[in-house]
Amino acid sequence: MARIDGREAAQDAMMDVARLAVAAAYRSPQMTGRLELKTEIVSGKDIAPIVEVFEAVHPISPVMYFDYQTLKYYLDRGVSIPIILLGADLTFAEMGWDCGACGHATCGKFNAYSKKNKSKTLLWGGPSCNWKLLDFGAACDFACAALNQYRIDARAMGTVGGAASTAGFLPDCSAVIGIPIGPPGDFKWFSRATNLDTADYEMHREWTMRTSPTNWQTFPGSTKPCIKTRDDWWNNMEYVKWEPFSPEEQKFLEATVEKVGQVATKVAPDVSAWYKKKGKK
């Protein structure tokens, strides 16, 4: 006999479902039969290094900003958000299919290029064998589909995967995807109620206008159409211009990347200690 609070039970179930989602990922159909899928479930305090990197990188773009804010919201309130990490090293093609999809005439040439040019961005790394990439995508999809089958709101995020990878999680993987799971409920990672206070109407309007100026564009006959940025747009008209980053913007970008590097260096020993400990067992 027992009485269990339903919400607590639902929260506990997040970890059970995370395990099942990972199992589903390993059962995904593989075309190459060569993908070495690496997965990890990170929860509780172990998420801290990911959030720390996220904190450093989030000013770089609203997408990073949104995802960081959501994760931080839950963590600040003590809500455990298990994160499934899925990764793989896609930088080597052993099949010898010579399909050309990577841009090289043969797998041998791809491997030679990859050996010399293997590198990472803030998000992922490469170069990638396209068929292994397809297999990796299918594995991530199977994890998402399993979560969906259990009606868990889940979103596969390159931002979370990128932050985790930069923090040192799944160190041998050229691509890492993160799927935060929970809390139980509808619209947790889509239409996020938690993010309401992260941006006001004006910010939303500016982001929308910056990303889709043609929606507000005036008659283009002059070839220099103005953008209707205000109700009285015809006064002091404003225009979209293209130009390189200003010195200030460039400086901000470089400073952010440097800060991310510093944070990564700081958190990496703790993150990698787990792998070393695991290796010894």
Place this chain on the structure above:
Amino acid sequence: MERFDQLRGEEYINEWPRYSPQDLRRREATLIAAKLAVGAAMTAPVAGGVPQVDAHLVYGQEEMEKVARKMEELAYTNKKWQRQFLNEAVMIRETDVIVFLGDYRAHETPLDANCGLCGGAAGCSYFYTRRETNKGLVDVTDRRSETPIKGPLCGARVDDLGYVVGSAVWMAQTLLVDARPYMSVGVAGQKLGYCPNSGIVVGIPMATLSKSPYQDVPIDYHLVNMDKMVDNTRKNYVVIRQTGSGIHFDYRKQFPKVKKEE
């Protein structure tokens, strides 16, 4: 109530003989499942939710033969492909429906997010410096290629196609319909013009047979398979009638003597 009186009938279903009316009724179920799989593929999670999927449903005896023959043709263009393509061509002849899924942005309208999947730290420059472009617009009108697939492709889009393929197969498996994705089927399908707008195509054959065509593959499957076994039986059977038994008596009034048990 009269209209409900029309809702009656009977449908006999049996997977044998192939392409018989009773088998075609069975295949109809696979086709319905394939359409549902395409529906699942269309809703697969992709970067930014950007529409990018080309789907093509192919079914019918002649159509399967066309794809299988293209795979066999391709098998002899690459030693590493040969055994796999020949095996998988056999599977296609046993297949009810092929779902082809392609990504029509992978070669022409990349994600442009500098994600690094295609070329590492070089970001999108890896793709754009290896493609015919004009101010960042990719010119795909020259479709000639020395490789089976004209690369490079946008890694993020190809990764997305992986999700799309995963969702299609997930749906098929949920319906307990056998399905697997294949590179060989995809390359053959692309050569045949299926998913005409896509830079890369994956083929997912599906079947509702008692034994899945896609696993437990014997050696030399292109020589040892159901079609060959049946054909060899047909080849020998008519001769057996003449040499083994039938030629030796007049069936209308004779029958060979049966030894009486002592």
